[in-house]
Amino acid sequence: MAQKPSIPKGTRDFSPEEVAKRNYIFSTIKSSFENFGFQPIETPSFENSSTLMGKYGDEGDRLIFKILNSGDYLSKADEKLLVDKNSLKLTSQISEKALRYDLTVPFARYVVQHQNEITFPFKRYQIQPVWRADRPQKGRFREFYQCDADVVGSKSLVQEIEFIQLYDDVFTKLKLEGTTIKMNNRKILSGIAEIIGASDKLIDFTVALDKLDKIGADGVTKEMLSKGITEEAIEKVQPLFNFTGSNLEKLGQLKEMLATSDQGLDGVNELQTVVENISELGLKSASLDIDVTLARGLNYYTGAIFEVSAPKGVKMGSIGGGGRYDDLTGIFGLKDVSGVGISFGLDRIYLVLEELNLFNAVELPKPKVVFLNYDENSSLLALKALKKLRENNIKSELYPDLGKSNKQQQKQWKYVVNREIDYAVIKIENEIYTLKNIKTGEQSECNLNELLNTLK
Amino acid sequence: MAQKPSIPKGTRDFSPEEVAKRNYIFSTIKSSFENFGFQPIETPSFENSSTLMGKYGDEGDRLIFKILNSGDYLSKADEKLLVDKNSLKLTSQISEKALRYDLTVPFARYVVQHQNEITFPFKRYQIQPVWRADRPQKGRFREFYQCDADVVGSKSLVQEIEFIQLYDDVFTKLKLEGTTIKMNNRKILSGIAEIIGASDKLIDFTVALDKLDKIGADGVTKEMLSKGITEEAIEKVQPLFNFTGSNLEKLGQLKEMLATSDQGLDGVNELQTVVENISELGLKSASLDIDVTLARGLNYYTGAIFEVSAPKGVKMGSIGGGGRYDDLTGIFGLKDVSGVGISFGLDRIYLVLEELNLFNAVELPKPKVVFLNYDENSSLLALKALKKLRENNIKSELYPDLGKSNKQQQKQWKYVVNREIDYAVIKIENEIYTLKNIKTGEQSECNLNELLNTLK
Numbered sequence: 044m045a046q047k048p049s050i051p052k053g054t055r056d057f058s059p060e061e062v063a064k065r066n067y068i069f070s071t072i073k074s075s076f077e078n079f080g081f082q083p084i085e086t087p088s089f090e091n092s093s094t095l096m097g098k099y100g101d102e103g104d105r106l107i108f109k110i111l112n113s114g115d116y117l118s119k120a121d122e123k124l125l126v127d128k129n130s131l132k133l134t135s136q137i138s139e140k141a142l143r144y145d146l147t148v149p150f151a152r153y154v155v156q157h158q159n160e161i162t163f164p165f166k167r168y169q170i171q172p173v174w175r176a177d178r179p180q181k182g183r184f185r186e187f188y189q190c191d192a193d194v195v196g197s198k199s200l201v202q203e204i205e206f207i208q209l210y211d212d213v214f215t216k217l218k219l220e221g222t223t224i225k226m227n228n229r230k231i232l233s234g235i236a237e238i239i240g241a242s243d244k245l246i247d248f249t250v251a252l253d254k255l256d257k258i259g260a261d262g263v264t265k266e267m268l269s270k271g272i273t274e275e276a277i278e279k280v281q282p283l284f285n286f287t288g289s290n291l292e293k294l295g296q297l298k299e300m301l302a303t304s305d306q307g308l309d310g311v312n313e314l315q316t317v318v319e320n321i322s323e324l325g326l327k328s329a330s331l332d333i334d335v336t337l338a339r340g341l342n343y344y345t346g347a348i349f350e351v352s353a354p355k356g357v358k359m360g361s362i363g364g365g366g367r368y369d370d371l372t373g374i375f376g377l378k379d380v381s382g383v384g385i386s387f388g389l390d391r392i393y394l395v396l397e398e399l400n401l402f403n404a405v406e407l408p409k410p411k412v413v414f415l416n417y418d419e420n421s422s423l424l425a426l427k428a429l430k431k432l433r434e435n436n437i438k439s440e441l442y443p444d445l446g447k448s449n450k451q452q453q454k455q456w457k458y459v460v461n462r463e464i465d466y467a468v469i470k471i472e473n474e475i476y477t478l479k480n481i482k483t484g485e486q487s488e489c490n491l492n493e494l495l496n497t498l499k
Numbered sequence: 500m501a502q503k504p505s506i507p508k509g510t511r512d513f514s515p516e517e518v519a520k521r522n523y524i525f526s527t528i529k530s531s532f533e534n535f536g537f538q539p540i541e542t543p544s545f546e547n548s549s550t551l552m553g554k555y556g557d558e559g560d561r562l563i564f565k566i567l568n569s570g571d572y573l574s575k576a577d578e579k580l581l582v583d584k585n586s587l588k589l590t591s592q593i594s595e596k597a598l599r600y601d602l603t604v605p606f607a608r609y610v611v612q613h614q615n616e617i618t619f620p621f622k623r624y625q626i627q628p629v630w631r632a633d634r635p636q637k638g639r640f641r642e643f644y645q646c647d648a649d650v651v652g653s654k655s656l657v658q659e660i661e662f663i664q665l666y667d668d669v670f671t672k673l674k675l676e677g678t679t680i681k682m683n684n685r686k687i688l689s690g691i692a693e694i695i696g697a698s699d700k701l702i703d704f705t706v707a708l709d710k711l712d713k714i715g716a717d718g719v720t721k722e723m724l725s726k727g728i729t730e731e732a733i734e735k736v737q738p739l740f741n742f743t744g745s746n747l748e749k750l751g752q753l754k755e756m757l758a759t760s761d762q763g764l765d766g767v768n769e770l771q772t773v774v775e776n777i778s779e780l781g782l783k784s785a786s787l788d789i790d791v792t793l794a795r796g797l798n799y800y801t802g803a804i805f806e807v808s809a810p811k812g813v814k815m816g817s818i819g820g821g822g823r824y825d826d827l828t829g830i831f832g833l834k835d836v837s838g839v840g841i842s843f844g845l846d847r848i849y850l851v852l853e854e855l856n857l858f859n860a861v862e863l864p865k866p867k868v869v870f871l872n873y874d875e876n877s878s879l880l881a882l883k884a885l886k887k888l889r890e891n892n893i894k895s896e897l898y899p900d901l902g903k904s905n906k907q908q909q910k911q912w913k914y915v916v917n918r919e920i921d922y923a924v925i926k927i928e929n930e931i932y933t934l935k936n937i938k939t940g941e942q943s944e945c946n947l948n949e950l951l952n953t954l955k
Contacts, residue, residue: 047832048550048608048611048612048831048832049547049612050542050543050546050547050550050608050612051543051545051546051547051595051596054543054544054545055543056540056541056542056543056609056612056613057540057541057542058540058613058616059538059539059540059623062538062539062540062541063539066539074892075889077864077894078889078892078893078894078895079889079894079896080865080866080869080894080895080896081864082515082518082864082865083515083518083519083522083864084512084513084514084515084518085512085513085518086506086512086513087506087507087510087511087512087642088510088544088598088628088630088642089507089510089564089630089642090506090507091505091506091507094504094506105569105570106569108545108566108567108569109566109567110564110565110566110567110598111564111565111566111567111590111593111594113561113562113564113632114561114586115584115586115587116586117581117584117585117586117589118584118586120584122582122584125573125581125582125584126578126581126582128571128573128574128576128578128581129573130570130571130572130573130574131571133573134567137567138567139507140507142544142566152504152506153512155504156504156505156506156512157512157514160514162913162914162917162918164898164899164900164914166896167515172544174544174545176569186543186544186545194899197899197900198900199899199900199901201872201878201882201897201899202899204882205882205897208882208886212889320879320882323879323883324879324882324883324886375504376503376504408533408537408538408539409536409538410536413536416657422657423776423779423780426657426660426661426664426776426780427779427780430664430780433531433534433535433668436530436534437534438533438534438535438536439534439536440535440536440622441657441661442620443620443650443653443655443657443658444620444653444654444655445655457618458618458620461618462618
C-alpha cells in the first residue's frame with residue numbers, strides 16, 4: 044500500500060533547523076510582549092462558521108477553510124441544492140465549523156464571551172497559526188502564523204507610543220537594524236478626503252500619491268485627474284507633493300493644509316503627541332516616519348495606522364502592521380470598546396533575517412556531544428555520564444547502535460560530521476573519557492567533572 | 500448584527516493563566532527532549548486525506564475532521580451520490596484534505612518524504628495540536644496537544660533505557676514524584692499467546708488478568724474460562740496469578756514460564772537488559788514496573804510497550820505511553836525502519852499538577868509593577884522609567900488612561916488588585932518614584948536605579 048507522500052499545496056514541513064529559527068523569532072517577540080505587560084491567550088483552531096463568516100468581506104468568506112460536518116452530513120441537506128449542485132448554498136448545511144482566518148475576529152469573540160472574567164484594559168497577545176485558501180505564491184502560504192498584540196478598553200495614546208517602542212524593541216533584539224515604522228492616522232485621511240471633496244476618491248488619491256517617487260509630481264497629478272479628482276482639489280493638497288523634512292515639519296505642513304477640517308486636525312494632534320513622546324524616549328534601531336499614503340485596512344481602522352518596512356536594500360513587503368479600531372467587539376454585541384493592535388509578519392521576518400544572515404546566534408537543536416558506541420562494555424558508562432551532563436542541561440546523546448565493524452564505525456563518524464556536532468567522546472576506559480573536538484581535531488583525556496566543565 | 504458568541508463543542512479557549520501553566524509543561528518537556536538529543540520538527544495542520552485515511556481503522560477514519568474543498572466543490576461530484584445522499588462515498592469527492600489525527604502518521608510521512616535530508620538514527624520530537632471528532636467528555640477534547648518523541652532507524656535497546664530516563668526526568672522536573680513507568684514487551688505477550696494456545700484470546704486474557712486485584716484469582720480464572728481459555732492453558736501461566744516481587748524476580752518467573760517460547764524469551768531478555776541498566780543508572784522520582792497486563796496498541800507495537808501512571812492517590816488514566824514499532828514508515832514505502840517512541844498526555848498532566856498544587860512555581864503572565872496614571876505630566880516620566888525596566892526584562896506597564904476623578908483612580912486600583920500585581924508606582928516627582936508594595940502596603944521613595952534594584 045505504498046504511497047508517494049506529499050503535503051497539500053501552500054503548507055510546509057519545518058525541519059529541526061527551521062523550527063529553531065522560527066522559535067527564535069517567536070520567543071524574541073514573546074519576551075518583548077511580556078515585558079510590555081501583554082498576556083497570552085489561545086483560541087481554538089476552528090470556530091463556529093457563524094463567528095467567522097461575514098467578517099472579512101465576500102473574498103474573505105471564500106478563502107475560509109470550511110470543515111465538513113461529521114457523520115451522515117448529507118442527511119439533513121436540502122435535496123434541491125444537491126440536485127442543482129449549488130455549492131455556495133449547500134456549504135452552510137453540511138459545514139458548521141471553519142478554520143480561523145485571522146486572530147482578530149477570534150480575539151473579539153473571546154473578549155465578548157469572557158468579558159466578565161477580564162480586567163480591562165486588556166492587553167493580550169496571541170501567536171497561533173491561521174489558514175487561508177489563498178493561491179499560494181512566494182511568501183504566501185495557506186497555513187501561517189500570526190503574532191498579534193492588542194489592547195482593548197482604552198483610548199489612550201500611550202498605547203500607540205508603546206507599540207512603536209515595542210516594534211523597535213523586537214527588531215533591535217533580532218539585530219534587524221534600520222527598520223522604518225511608518226505611521227498615519229485615519230482622521231488625517233478623512234481630513235484629506237474632506238479637502239479633496241470626495242471620500243470615495245481617497246484610495247485613488249493615496250495610491251496615486253504613493254507613486255510620487257517613481258513617476259514624479261506631474262505623473263501623480265495626471266493620474267489623480269484621470270481618477271476624477273479636480274485640479275482645484277489637487278491644488279489644496281499641494282504640500283503633500285513636497286512632503287519632506289522631519290516628522291514635526293511634516294505635521295506642521297499638515298496642520299496648515301487641514302486647517303479647515305476638525306477631524307483632520309484631530310489626527311494631526313494625535314500624531315504630534317506620539318511623535319513628541321517618541322522623540323523624547325528615543326528609539327534604539329528603528330525610525331518613525333509619518334506617511335500620509337499609508338492606508339492599509341482603511342475601512343477597519345479609525346485612528347492610528349502602522350506599517351513597518353524592512354531595512355533599506357531588502358526587497359520585502361511590510362514586516363508588520365496594525366492600527367486602532369474603535370468598535371472591534373461590536374460585531375459580537377459589546378459596544379464602545381476601543382482597541383489598538385499590531386502584528387508581526389513571521390514568515391517575512393524570517394526571510395529578511397535569512398537574507399541578512401542574522402540567524403547565526405540561534406542555537407541549533409543538536410547535541411553538544413555524542414558518545415560513540417564502539418565497545419560493548421562502555422555503553423552503561425556512557426549512559427551514566429550522559430545522566431550527569433543532561434542534569435547540567437548539556438544536550439548530549441549516545442550513538443545507539445554498537446559499531447563493531449569498520450563500516451558501522453564509519454557510520455557513526457558520518458553521523459557526527461553530517462550533524463555538525465562539536466564534540467565526540469570516542470573512548471571510555473577506567474572512567475577516563477577521551478574527548479575529541481571535531482573542528483580542531485584536538486583530543487584530550489579527562490574525568491567526568493572535567494568533561495562537564497569543558498562542555499558547559 | 501450582534502451574535503451570542505460561543506465556540507464549537509470539544510474546543511477550548513485558554514486564558515493567560517492557563518496558557519502560562521500549559522507553557523510551563525511544554526517547556527519542561529521540550530528542555531528534556533533537547534537534553535536527550537531530540538530535534539523538533541513541525542508538520543502542517545492538515546494533510547492530504549490519502550495520507551491519513553486508512554491508517555487508524557474504520558473508527559479512526561470516521562473521527563478524522565475533513566476539510567471541504569474550496570470553490571465550486573460540487574461541480575465534479577457524482578450526481579447519483581448526491582441524489583442518494585451518500586455521505587460516506589461523497590466525502591472523497593468534495594474533500595481532499597483533513598486535519599491531522601495524531602503526530603505519528605504525519606511523522607512517518609515526513610521521514611519518507613525527507614529521507615534524503617535526514618541523518619539516521621533520527622531523534623525527533625513534535626509538540627502540536629491534533630483533532631478528533633470524538634464525543635467530548637471530561638478530559639477528552641476535539642482539539643488537544645500531543646507531545647511525542649520518537650527515534651527511527653535504530654533497533655538498539657539504548658532507546659528504551661533512555662525513554663524511561665526521559666519520563667523520569669520530565670516528571671521529576673515537574674515535581675510530580677511517585678509516577679510509575681509500566682513496561683511490557685510485545686514478544687512476552689506473543690509468548691503468553693503461544694503458551695495459552697491461541698493468540699486471538701490474548702486480549703481477553705490480559706483484560707481478565709488485569710482484574711486480579713479486584714476480583715481475585717478465582718474471579719480471573721472464571722472469566723478466562725468463560726472466554727474459552729482452557730484450564731490447561733491457565734495452569735501453564737499460573738505464575739502470573741502471583742506475579743509479585745522485584746522486576747528481576749518477575750523476569751525470573753517469566754523466564755521459567757516462557758521456557759518453551761523463543762519469542763517470549765527474547766522479550767524477557769530485552770526487558771532484562773532494560774531493567775538492569777535502569778537499576779544501575781537509578782531513577783530520580785519514578786519507579787519502573789514490569790506489567791504483563793499492559794497491552795496498549797497491541798497491533799501496532801512489536802517490542803517494548805510503555806505506560807505511565809500518575810502518583811498513587813490521583814485518579815487519572817495514563818499520563819503517557821509508547822512503544823516500539825518495527826515498520827512505521829512501511830505504509831509510505833520505506834521498509835525496514837524500526838522506530839520507538841513515547842508520548843506525554845498534556846491535558847492529563849495538567850489536571851494532575853492542578854490537583855496536587857504543583858503549579859505554584861509558574862510565573863504568571865502579569866507585570867511585576869504598574870505605574871498608576873494620576874498626573875498629566877508624569878506619563879512621559881513613567882514611559883522613560885518603563886524603558887529602563889523593560890531593558891532589564893522586568894515586566895511592567897503604565898495604566899494607559901489618566902485618572903482625574905476619584906472614580907477613575909479607583910478603577911486603576913481595582914486593576915492592580917484584580918490582577919494581583921505586586922507593586923505599583925503611585926507618584927513620580929523630581930525623578931523620585933513612590934513605590935508601593937501591594938501585599939504589605941509598605942511605601943518607599945526611590946530613584947530609578949533603586950526602583951530597578953527593588954524590582955529585579
